[in-house]
Amino acid sequence: MTDKIIISPSILSADFANLEKDIKTVENAGADWIHIDVMDGHFVPNITIGVPVVKSIRKVTPLPLDVHLMIENPDKYIEPFAAAGADILTFHYEAVNNSQIIEIIKQIHSYGIKAGLSIKPKTNPDEIFKYLSEIDLLLIMTVEPGFGGQKFMNDCAEKIKIIKPNAPKNLIIQVDGGINDITGEICKNYGADSLVAGNYIYKSDNIEQAIKSLR
Ligand code: DX5
Numbered sequence: 497m498t499d500k501i502i503i504s505p506s507i508l509s510a511d512f513a514n515l516e517k518d519i520k521t522v523e524n525a526g527a528d529w530i531h532i533d534v535m536d537g538h539f540v541p542n543i544t545i546g547v548p549v550v551k552s553i554r555k556v557t558p559l560p561l562d563v564h565l566m567i568e569n570p571d572k573y574i575e576p577f578a579a580a581g582a583d584i585l586t587f588h589y590e591a592v593n594n595s596q597i598i599e600i601i602k603q604i605h606s607y608g609i610k611a612g613l614s615i616k617p618k619t620n621p622d623e624i625f626k627y628l629s630e631i632d633l634l635l636i637m638t639v640e641p642g643f644g645g646q647k648f649m650n651d652c653a654e655k656i657k658i659i660k661p662n663a664p665k666n667l668i669i670q671v672d673g674g675i676n677d678i679t680g681e682i683c684k685n686y687g688a689d690s691l692v693a694g695n696y697i698y699k700s701d702n703i704e705q706a707i708k709s710l711r
Pocket residue numbers: 506507508509531533564639640641642643644645646672673674675692693694695696
């Protein structure tokens with residue numbers, strides 16, 4: 497969609513005791529968005545960040561907050577996360593009934609923010625084609641959601657090749673999981689518009705260089 501790749505560092509790999517500092521570091525190093533992984537211990541086995549933390553993050557950065565909801569019943573949390581300052585709210589296809597999807601997308605749009613839909617590694621892209629014209633962002637997981645630092649699964653990234661030619665021009669195709677300079681390049685070649693990276697950016701000795709290497 498964009499001529500410029502959107503880099504969204506995942507703060508899951510940041511130091512939560514120094515979150516403001518770690519957000520400023522990626523902001524000053526050229527990040528485009530801040531990726532915030534919300535996990536509930538039900539949809540995924542891990543528990544991470546909730547509404548109050550997003551609200552606090554909103555106060556310390558002007559960058560768009562790219563909130564990835566890995567939670568059950570996302571419809572119940574759209575309003576609080578929108579009020580907390582999310583700019584993009586992405587929920588999981590697998591977390592809801594198909595009959596709810598359009599309704600949740602509309603709910604997100606009613607707050608004037610971008611709506612994203614995410615698919616887990618085992619989800620067939622054919623299942624979500626019908627929603628592509630309704631959403632702003634499609635997040636293709638290239639690891640099982642739940643934890644940072646896992647190995648990139650290329651067969652998941654290959655879904656981009658199937659989706660891209662049939663997707664609306666404005667759709668942002670984002671990938672998340674195991675992204676580094678090499679796997680990021682693969683995804684860009686497939687047609688990705690946005691890369692999420694946690695470990696690769698935050699564990700790097702030179703964060704500015706790490707972000708540059710993803711462009
Ligand atoms: C995983 C999260 C990712 C995670 C990526 O469930 O959605 O955003 O932080 O971490 P890396 O880039 O380390 O695989």
